[in-house]
Amino acid sequence: MQSPDTTTAPAAAAAAAGGCPMHAAASDGVRPLYGAEAEAQPYALYEQLRAEHGEVAPVRLYADVPAWLILGHRENLEVMRSKNFSSDSRNWHAIRNGTLAPDSPLRPITAWQPLVALTDGTEHARLREAVTESLAGVNRHRLRRYITRYAVRLIDDFSGEGKADLVADFARKLPAFVVAHQLGIPESAALSVGAAVSDMISGGDAALAGNQLVVETVHDLVESRKLQPGDDLASRLLAHPRGLTDEEVRQHLRLILVGALEPTANLIANTLRMVLTDSRFRGNLSGGQMTLPDALEQVLWDHPPLAVVPTRWATCDIEVGGTRIGAGDMVMLGLAAGNVDPVIRADIDKPVHGNRSHLSFGAGAHECPGQDLGRAVAETGIDLLLERVPDATLSIPDDELQVVGTCMSRRLTSLPVAFEPRRQAAPAAVAPQVPREPVEPEAAPAPAPADPRSWRFWRR
Template identity: 55%
Template sequence: MTSPFPENTSATPPPGCPAHGLGPDGLRRLYGPEAEADPAGLYEKLRAEHGEVAPVLLHGDIPAWLVLGHSANLAAMRTPSRFSRDSRRWTAFRDGLVTPESPLMPVIAWQPLCVFADGEEHRRLRGAVTDGLNRFDRRGIRRYVTRFADQLIEEFGASGRAELVSQFAEHLPMLVMTQLVGMPEEYGPRLVEAARDLMKGTETAIASNDYVVATLRRMMERKREAPGADLVSWLMQHEAGLTDDEVLEHLRVVLLAANETTVNLIADGLKMVLTDRRFRAHLSGGQMTLPDALDQVLWDSPPMLLVAGRWATGDTELGGQQIKAGDMLLLGLAAGNADPAVRPDLSTPLFGNRSHLAFGSGPHECPGQDIGRAIAETGIDILLTRLPDLRLAVPEAELTWTSAWISRHLVELPVSFSPRTAESAPTAAAPPVVPATPTVPAPASPAAPAAPAAAPAPESVAAVVPRQRRSWWTALTSVFRR
């Protein structure tokens, strides 16, 4: 991390500087160098000082509550009558403390999505998404994962070296998801590049976001004429009656936000298999399955550190703290997973224990968790099978991370292995994914044409995109990746 201090000044920041990690009244900040350098250490300091729920400061020193306890997190997640998902309730909004330029806005600004809805509106929107995702045949999904994992391995297999974050983890989930939403295969690589650029919050992220939106709109137009067994068609046909804008926005959330968490799960899962001798021994000895290993990852390194947020619908109590109506709660997924009340010894393996908070709980529990797990489990399994002598190419201590207030990412995972040629690992074509439940036959879809020339790949349009005010989605992605 680059030093935040000029070379001609003292290394000691002045009182009140975010580098101290302390703000007014001695409250700890969730942003700044100290918080980002060691999130887990910060959570434990807060737990020692305040217990299950701690007062903290967000960007601009805006107060909020961080939920640290496992049971307190579940209470906040499972009782929407007390803790709403509608950010318009936030007192800081009503008091004018949050400006449109605030880095908090991309995460907490209300949008017409199921993630910001409660009650009947939430059931209507989420029901369409979950019904669509639940129609996929998991075996079919795994066949797609196998196919694309083989293709990615073939690209670097002959070299005997690879960087698994950028060459494997960041590609596989989106390649699979493009098939599930019914996109022509030629869209896949271009959409992967657009998603990677968008999620890293680069200067060309606006162009990449525009490409993703344009691609989804073309798909919706095609599926309106020729529906198929895919998520786009199912959302458009669902009895909930989603508008075109609602279909588009939820497709984008499924593609991009869900992709980001699966990328992290794959990267962290591979890192654990390659560096933790305990798991390496168990895997080779047959005492622990790969799904068990991923459960351990979801306990120790959830794809999201925290979720912002919930808003109190009235004065209430949680974890010994008095919460006022309109107060904001941050769900501490990583902190709750490390709660001594449920994990007195963090070194004890949790084989088969899925009571972690990584996917949330209650009405807003992650609807795509089964698909995400299937992609991660199958992808890692294929990689270990194809490259059985896969090993870390640098000392574990040299692995680096980048953090923001809501997430933490492994930067690189360099590996080496015995070179493999394409002939030694043939790739079979994957059959189409079919619905898990009977459906009314749809008209046959015509052969998918190539993407129109009017929608160039992100890399070709990036150079001509002028600087401009970022959209809420572009700003959101810069919070995840920076």
Template identity: 55%
Template sequence: MTATPHDSADGLPAPPPGCPAHIPGPRSQEGPTRLYGPEVEHDAPALYEKLRAEHGGVAPVLVQGDVPAWLVLGYRENLDVSRNPTRFSRDSRLWREAREGRVAIDNPLLPITMWQPLCAFLDGEEAKRLRVAVTESLNRMDRRGIRRYVTRYADQLIDSFAARGHADLQADFAGVLPMLVMTKLLGMSDSYGPQLLDAARDMVQGTETAIASNAFIVTALRELVAAKKELPGDDFASWLIAHGSALGDEELVEHLRLVLIAAYTTTGNLIANTLHMVLTDQRFRGNLAGGHMTLPDALEQVLWDAPPFTAVYGRWATGDTELAGHRIKEGDMLVLGLAAGNADPAIRPDPSVPVHGNRSHLAFSGGPHECPGQDIGRAIADTGVDALLARLPDLRLTVDGGELRWRTSLLSRELVSLPVEFTPMDPAAVGQAHAAGHPDPASDDALLPVPVTQGAAPVQSGPVPWWQGLLRWIRGV
């Protein structure tokens, strides 16, 4: 029997008004589980399995601000939602809770759910027009050129700590490299690097200042659009502006923001999660070192076990419907549980069985809104990890793997730090082996976009490279 807002198949009280009705699995006496807070921070995978046992492939939850929503836990259910935009739309203007005033204006969900004129929040022909502009502009990037470019930045970052014999690979490498790459590929001035890195981290973590951080990013990108209209370069922003889809200024800004934040977040987490697996899983490292598994195959294993985005907010029901035996009401929000779907026992009954090389995971979602820049992210991640392992082959954790701390944000679960030690390199030799073959990327006009010349803060000058200043700024020294 299907439960309604006025009765309950198991005799328990019906959910309060505004809370999604559901058919219980069994059901928790405490009501919907919060998808944020200590329980998620402590062990999100365990929470997903608890919800799966109680509710099946879809579970009622509360998101930030105790707003009711549905968490999609099943692999097939995630594909069903992502592949059927006529039932589950990306248009957040359908969100009933927001339309009826039950989402506070300072809710940290708003920067990632508030409707904007971009392909990620549209369906149908208009979404296709915008997505074609993004994908065709991304496809103009030369993958081999990107790899050479990533190697150069990776080497410079490694040079900054190679002589010390220790480093925090989250703060010193994984959390920095993607932003260095993406700001350049977009065509931004180097001077934006530190502020954009800080703002991006703050926004995706859903802090109290997430809205202000989002505003800073938007302002910086508006300045970029204005500058590139005056002086186009060989970069993503210029290609997007010149595309035949004729995007308006706000459309340009929002798509640049989408690409920047998605690429930074997913690629940084992918690098960190891969390094974490290499350092904590001896079998994984042995297969990689022994040639039984290539680095691209290893990345796919990580994308199954520790996807960069654990969840995606969201989809909205276009009408009353049913999913995995649960009644979904028109305007309900659904959160795609990518990590939970990848661990679904229905498709992975034994999670210890390797799946490296298998790209059928949910890490980049699916359907018409599947991530269009996933191959660029893969190129940045595997090139960066390869450069690091090649130069520092004896990397080892300085703490027990169980002591590592994780931070759970709106979109992801990320390492707070990844402290390692290794044999220090001779300070006199650091950088010398790469100087001839890897000149400063800032001087390579064939690879790098033209820097912003208008609307941006002046590029810092002096004998210290800007990326070293960025690292010092991150570390607070």
């Protein structure tokens, strides 16, 4: 997403945009949440805002649109669970008053649609039931079989080379294959759809083309499943008794693609980086003292796939964390900031084993319904990768790895590794058909105890 001119607007402009008096009066001193400096060091910005404002801070978005950023862990949960905050952007004074520019980059991510993520009340309950029950129809054993199939295929593609980019060659491709299969998208289209979603998230020149490909893909999928239903999410959504329209099904399939691919790819990439570079985990994992789920949970605390969720609006004047928020104000959930709140993490370097109280999947009525599926893809895929290529080491210094993105989502651009090439097994020769005497099968040897140095040992 391109950042527009960052010139500070006068206080009158903030007031005209509908900001509350406190927000307008502080306009000249309010920090922007976008731009090179803010996006390069977001955690430093969070701490500056926390020191200046407490757990709720005024910020500026593109074209000086005012908003509140929730920094505290408890305060984020309060907003997520309160009926005084809506996910319907029609409550936003900038929409009601027509002061949000027609070409604002905020429109694509805040424009109201009849989606489970952007509705409240009975309509939200109807759509959420359809989505959650359709997701519940996923066969978990079969899902892990497909994850394994695709992970092994991807690993085999590069294991003979002795090198790989674990972001491009694995972290982005594995979710694309698995999610496409679960939705009903043909395997041949999985990688192109995954790349299109990535283009959409990046907000660059290819964003519109990426969105168009996704729209066409889900349109064709819905038409296909109306004629020939299958065991997939598209078919289950079409057949759900809540009676979703074809357009609602298409929009939710698009939402699931965007909501599943980017966060899962980021979770895989960030976990692999941590395992490869962080001595706290490398030593513990190889020694059997930490499980892979522990490592995934640590990443969800330290590097949530989505850092900020900009889809809450106050429905009344209300106080949060000692700060007055006006009716119609935009309120942004600071997931990353809340996860490092010193109130709950006084020692930021201390591991948080077994603690799932992070904010990465949200809470309340809009908690992510597919979080267990994302964890399954990441855990199974990483487990197989580290088992089959246990000697992988980073090819460049950790501080040379690059992370790019916006205030809402950040991604690791690459993760180059080197390892001993694995020789691909040659196809077995066809033996001549010679009659043999029947031989009694030998008893299977007892399984050897798990080697505590192996990756399989710590996947418990």
